[in-house]
Amino acid sequence: xxxRVPPDVDFGRVWAHVAGDVWSPPPRAAERVLARLxxxxxxxxxxxxxxxxxxxxxxxxxxxxxxxxxVTAQTGQPWIALLAPVLAGIGIAFAYGPGVDPAxxxxxxxxxxxxxxxxSRVASVFVVNALLGLLASIVVGDALTLTLQWLVPMxxxxxxxxxxxxxxxxxxxxxxxxxxxxxLIVLGGSVSLxxxxxxxxARLLPIYGALAVVLAGVALALSERKATEW
Amino acid sequence: xxxxxxPNVDARSLTQRIGRTTILNGIDLEISGGVFGLxxxxxxxxxxxxxxxxxxxxxxSGELRLLGYDPRRGAGRTAIRRRLGYLPQHLGYYPGFTVFxxxxxxxxxxxxxxxxxxxxxxxxxERVGLADRAKSKLKTLSGGMLxxxxxxxxxxxxPDLLLLDEPTAGLDPEQRVLFRALLREVGQxxxxxxxxxxxxxxxxxxxxxxxxxAGRIVFRGTPDDLSASAEGGVGDSALExxxxxxxxxxxx
Numbered sequence: 410x411x412x413r414v415p416p417d418v419d420f421g422r423v424w425a426h427v428a429g430d431v432w433s434p435p436p437r438a439a440e441r442v443l444a445r446l447x448x449x450x451x452x453x454x455x456x457x458x459x460x461x462x463x464x465x466x467x468x469x470x471x472x473x474x475x476x477x478x479x480v481t482a483q484t485g486q487p488w489i490a491l492l493a494p495v496l497a498g499i500g501i502a503f504a505y506g507p508g509v510d511p512a513x514x515x516x517x518x519x520x521x522x523x524x525x526x527x528x529s530r531v532a533s534v535f536v537v538n539a540l541l542g543l544l545a546s547i548v549v550g551d552a553l554t555l556t557l558q559w560l561v562p563m564x565x566x567x568x569x570x571x572x573x574x575x576x577x578x579x580x581x582x583x584x585x586x587x588x589x590x591x592x593l594i595v596l597g598g599s600v601s602l603x604x605x606x607x608x609x610x611a612r613l614l615p616i617y618g619a620l621a622v623v624l625a626g627v628a629l630a631l632s633e634r635k636a637t638e639w
Numbered sequence: 640x641x642x643x644x645x646p647n648v649d650a651r652s653l654t655q656r657i658g659r660t661t662i663l664n665g666i667d668l669e670i671s672g673g674v675f676g677l678x679x680x681x682x683x684x685x686x687x688x689x690x691x692x693x694x695x696x697x698x699x700s701g702e703l704r705l706l707g708y709d710p711r712r713g714a715g716r717t718a719i720r721r722r723l724g725y726l727p728q729h730l731g732y733y734p735g736f737t738v739f740x741x742x743x744x745x746x747x748x749x750x751x752x753x754x755x756x757x758x759x760x761x762x763x764x765e766r767v768g769l770a771d772r773a774k775s776k777l778k779t780l781s782g783g784m785l786x787x788x789x790x791x792x793x794x795x796x797x798p799d800l801l802l803l804d805e806p807t808a809g810l811d812p813e814q815r816v817l818f819r820a821l822l823r824e825v826g827q828x829x830x831x832x833x834x835x836x837x838x839x840x841x842x843x844x845x846x847x848x849x850x851x852x853a854g855r856i857v858f859r860g861t862p863d864d865l866s867a868s869a870e871g872g873v874g875d876s877a878l879e880x881x882x883x884x885x886x887x888x889x890x891x
Contacts, residue, residue, distance in 0.1 A: 425765075428758075429759075432739045433739055454743075513731065514731060517695045518693040
């Protein structure tokens with residue numbers, strides 16, 4: 410075998426490929442799974458950089474739902490159904506935006522649009538929170554009934570968080586809208602229908618569903634306006 | 640033979656407002672290749688102009704074409720962004736990311752072809768002198784190193800239009816010298832626009848310069864032209880004297 414190097418070898422190119430492989434860290438487990446599921450490295454990275462999906466945030470959500478499980482078991486009241494929608498709504502308000510995502514300014518100049526980043530993160534936060542809520546409901550028992558109690562309100566509060574955060578350009582405002590909106594609904598239900606009617610009265614589900622659709626439409630219209638205001 | 644080269648930046652009567660405050664007031668600017676310096680005092684509108692060129696802000700009025708495309712159109716904006724490099728004044732970053740991961744993330748967001756990303760990221764990191772820190776987490780880097788990481792993400796796609804807002808802030812003198820060489824290199828094939836307070840960066844790296852004051856361009860020419868305006872100005876170098884002289888003249 411000759412030890413001579415062919416004259417047309419581009420050493421710079423070879424070096425760049427080798428260095429790229431050596432320096433590239435193995436993807437985190439979550440990113441690797443997401444990349445396979447979505448068949449997209451870029452969306453996997455966009456999702457794992459979601460501020461409200463970092464480990465500390467998820468642990469906090471698990472603790473809150475854990476408390477909900479304990480209180481539900483002791484009182485028989487549907488605390489998971491009360492807590493799960495709020496967690497999702499706040500998480501969505503903190504999924505993307507100024508002061509929330511460190512690289513927000515830079516990401517606005519990228520070919521992958523802001524809107525695409527926002528919507529992929531919103532969908533991810535919703536799915537993660539729905540799974541956490543489902544697990545909590547399974548622990549408490551009668552997962553189907555319990556899940557139906559919180560899933561539609563969760564969709565509504567998620568849409569509210571997104572719309573309020575988009576309109577104000579502020580994650581805390583979005584989160585405040587979620588907490589305040591849900592508190593008013595729960596208190597209003599308690600006063601007019603009694604107990605925890607907000608998550609126990611099935612007649613409210615169509616109203617929540619309609620509100621979810623309207624608020625999601627508002628949020629989409631706001632992101633569309635931002636995308637086309639050029 | 641007459642050659643008709645389309646400028647990479649073509650702004651006409653460009654106006655930018657934040658609320659009722661006019662930040663840019665009727666900017667007319669054509670920039671082709673090379674390294675272009677934007678000078679001006681704080682609040683002159685340099686960052687707003689760069690953010691507008693970076694397609695982050697839409698102009699309140701006026702016409703703008705970047706790399707031959709109209710950024711008002713979605714397809715044009717995407718085409719511009721694929722060939723754009725941008726370093727904001729304040730670079731936000733994910734502390735847990737390594738240098739490589741961070742630059743790679745923006746290569747992905749720029750929609751670079753997958754097969755090209757890793758070698759392009761390696762080249763960009765090497766060009767800013769961070770090869771020995773490629774696997775370091777960003778939270779362990781100094782301010783100057785983070786600035787270089789920001790520059791690496793800006794050049795990872797070999798941009799035709801490179802926008803750098805205060806790129807040399809935090810760099811030590813040796814890094815600044817290396818950085819200016821990098822600017823000249825990129826400027827040979829594309830357009831580089833840097834906003835800076837440092838007159839020496841302009842003198843060393845730029846072949847064209849504009850001076851902004853209160854949202855208006857009050858001077859456009861070469862660094863030598865600015866130096867030639869020095870008479871009556873104050874400063875330690877001819878360029879500084881030219882800068883202060885033009886500013887005081889513009890303010891009456």
